[in-house]
Amino acid sequence: MASDASHHGASGPKSLLTRAREMSLPLILGVFVALAAANLVPDVYHGIVHWKLFGDFAIFGHKVDFHFLINDIFMVFFFGVAAKEITQATLPGGSLNPFRKALNPLFATLGGVAGPVLFFFAVLHMLYGSGTFGTNAEGQLYPLAQVSRGWGIPTATDIALAWLVARAVFGAGHPAINFLLLLAVVDDAIGLVIIAIFYGDPLHPAHPTWLLLALGGMAVAYGLRRMSVRSWVPYIALGGPLAWSGLLLANMHPALALVFIVPFLPAAKPAGIGEPIGATPAPAGHGAHGSPLDDFEHQLKAFVDYGLFFFAFANAGVEFASMGPMTWLILGSLVVGKTIGIGGLALLGAKIGLPLPTGMRTRDAIMAGFVAALGLTVALFVATAAFVDPTLQGQAKMGALFSGFVGLVAVPIARAMGIRPGGK
Numbered sequence: 001m002a003s004d005a006s007h008h009g010a011s012g013p014k015s016l017l018t019r020a021r022e023m024s025l026p027l028i029l030g031v032f033v034a035l036a037a038a039n040l041v042p043d044v045y046h047g048i049v050h051w052k053l054f055g056d057f058a059i060f061g062h063k064v065d066f067h068f069l070i071n072d073i074f075m076v077f078f079f080g081v082a083a084k085e086i087t088q089a090t091l092p093g094g095s096l097n098p099f100r101k102a103l104n105p106l107f108a109t110l111g112g113v114a115g116p117v118l119f120f121f122a123v124l125h126m127l128y129g130s131g132t133f134g135t136n137a138e139g140q141l142y143p144l145a146q147v148s149r150g151w152g153i154p155t156a157t158d159i160a161l162a163w164l165v166a167r168a169v170f171g172a173g174h175p176a177i178n179f180l181l182l183l184a185v186v187d188d189a190i191g192l193v194i195i196a197i198f199y200g201d202p203l204h205p206a207h208p209t210w211l212l213l214a215l216g217g218m219a220v221a222y223g224l225r226r227m228s229v230r231s232w233v234p235y236i237a238l239g240g241p242l243a244w245s246g247l248l249l250a251n252m253h254p255a256l257a258l259v260f261i262v263p264f265l266p267a268a269k270p271a272g273i274g275e276p277i278g279a280t281p282a283p284a285g286h287g288a289h290g291s292p293l294d295d296f297e298h299q300l301k302a303f304v305d306y307g308l309f310f311f312a313f314a315n316a317g318v319e320f321a322s323m324g325p326m327t328w329l330i331l332g333s334l335v336v337g338k339t340i341g342i343g344g345l346a347l348l349g350a351k352i353g354l355p356l357p358t359g360m361r362t363r364d365a366i367m368a369g370f371v372a373a374l375g376l377t378v379a380l381f382v383a384t385a386a387f388v389d390p391t392l393q394g395q396a397k398m399g400a401l402f403s404g405f406v407g408l409v410a411v412p413i414a415r416a417m418g419i420r421p422g423g424k
Contacts, residue, residue, distance in 0.1 A: 024164040026305060030312025031377070031404070038317030045317050060248055063230070071381065072254055074307050076244060078203035080258030081234070081304050082159055082185050084297045087263045095175040095357050098181060104354045105183045108346040108365070112187050113373055115341015116333040123147060123329055132325045136389060147385050150326060150396050152194040154333035156378040157184040158403075160308055165371050165407045169414040171421025176364045180371060183342065188378055189256055196252040199385040206251045213246025214260050221264035232265050232296040239264070253369045267293035315380045318401060322394025324364040330383075330399025334373040335406065342369030363417050371410055375403045 031278035037045035080208060096102040122398045124147065127133070134141050163177070196206050217239035236380050247309045268291035286394065301388040301392050343366035350356050356365060379400035387393035414420075 018201035024160050024308065025303075026307075026309035027160050027312050027377070028132075030314040031401070033309075034313045034316035035318065035320075037313075039319055042317075042319065049314050049317065060245070062248065067314050070310050071089040072248070075311060076240070076257050077257040077300055077304050078160070078311070079185070079188075079256050080240075080262050081297050082181065083262040083302060084265070084293055086182050086185060087265070087293060088267060089178040091183070091267055095178045095359075101357050102182060103357070104346055104349045104356050105179045106186060107349040107354055108179075108342045108369075109183045109186045109190070111341030111343075111345030112157065112183060112369070113155045113190055113339055113341070115339075115344070116325065116337030117151050118341075119337035120151045120154060120329060120333040121148070123332065127325065127329075134324065135393070136391075142389075142392065146389065147326070147392065149199070150330060150383070150392070152191065152198060152274060153330050153379050153382045153386055153396055153400065154193045154337055154375060155187065155194065156375045156382050156400075157187045157338070157372045158374045158376040158378045159184045159188065161376055161407055162371050165374060165410050166368070168411050169371060169419060169421075170364065171368060174364075174421070175359040176368050179357050179360060179365075180368045183368070184372060185259070187372070189259070191378065191382055192253040195382060195385045196250075199382075200251060205383045208250055210246045210249035211252075214243040214257070215246075217242030217244075217246070217257075218260050218264070221261045225264050225266060228266075230266065230292060232292040232299075232357070233291070235261055235265055235294070242299070260295070262296065262414075265291075265293040265296055267291050277407045312377055315377050315384075316401065318380070318394060318397040320398075322391070324391070325394055325396050326395035327382070327399040327402065330375075331402045332398050334375045334379070334399070334403045335370070338373040339369040341365065342372055344369075363419055367410070367414050367417065367419055370406065370413070373403055373406045375400050379403065 037048075049067050052063065053066060053069070054064050057064050062072070088094060090099065090102060091097055096105075124144075128144055128147065133147050134343070136142050159181070162180055166174075166177045166180050173388070177328075200206055220242060221235045221239040224238070229235070239261040240258055243260045244254045247254040247257055250322060346356060346365035346369070377400075380397050383393055383396040383400055383414075387396055
């Protein structure tokens with residue numbers, strides 16, 4: 001007993017830091033710091049976000065400022081770690097294996113996109129004629145075509161926060177967590193495609209031919225796997241830049257580059273499925289670790305978890321004076337559209353032969369849809385691309401920020417619905 005106590009005492013500070021990562025505290029802190037800075041010292045805040053660390057250095061015509069480093073490079077690793085969790089869940093013994101078990105969350109993803117979009121346009125057309133959305137800088141009503149550009153914003157889900165809240169709602173290891181994780185990654189992938197197609201820069205139109213480089217990255221990763229390379233580093237170092245360059249040159253967001261590569265990492269027998277990004281691997285004998293797939297997450301988890309502070313800081317700086325009709329339209333589209341869209345299609349899928357993952361119930365699917373309404377930082381990301389007008393963009397960003405309140409009410413609502421960690 002004495003040795004156990006000394007062990008726990010020695011690892012106390014480390015355990016505290018690990019717990020902070022598990023609770024997404026760096027991300028949450030980043031949101032608050034960004035809000036404080038944007039409202040108290042806006043010039044300083046925007047100066048940091050657009051700080052050109054390397055002067056006029058550019059990659060494929062894209063200036064490399066702080067915002068680019070975070071959104072276009074750092075987030076590659078975040079999505080890579082999320083892809084690891086999904087990959088492991090699809091292995092034998094995982095909650096999404098066999099593949100048929102993954103069909104329901106993929107089907108529900110359609111509801112996670114269509115539900116918010118339909119709600120957005122339905123409410124917009126009810127309100128627009130009354131002049132609710134105000135006037136632009138010239139004193140004229142915003143054109144409907146301009147206001148309607150916000151439809152893509154509520155399609156987003158903040159993977160990190162949704163993951164955190166899902167663990168609090170369902171308990172670690174519950175199949176609803178991987179259901180939500182797969183749905184959120186695909187949901188955000190669709191969001192990035194929406195940005196590329198509907199919110200693209202006219203000066204940089206999409207060039208899908210460059211996506212062949214992403215296929216080249218996959219071929220490299222496949223070749224390394226065939227050669228039985230047992231380190232994750234060559235896969236990421238060789239295949240990753242090819243996929244990243246292909247997406248960027250195609251004028252699609254490169255954050256998903258490692259989603260093309262990570263599934264090729266050799267894996268051991270699944271263990272710890274459903275752990276959050278910051279979770280500490282089980283000790284030897286209590287789970288499968290040491291494979292390239294496991295090592296990839298284990299060795300990058302601190303970098304990714306703490307780096308989410310900078311992602312939130314770079315994207316969450318919104319002035320509180322920005323609240324307006326678009327704020328509530330975005331918030332309503334997220335909460336109502338996601339809950340009904342995801343929950344509805346998940347249950348419809350179960351009716352037509354696409355069963356929910358083993359262990360999930362009707363109430364779990366509905367709650368997963370509600371948790372997916374946490375658009376927050378990813379919705380902020382889309383809002384920046386959707387609106388150029390500062391008034392509309394600010395209102396939309398406030399709606400994205402307010403979706404964070406879903407995380408505060410999700411647990412009590414779940415308990416009222418009879419959903420408890422480890423409950424049947």
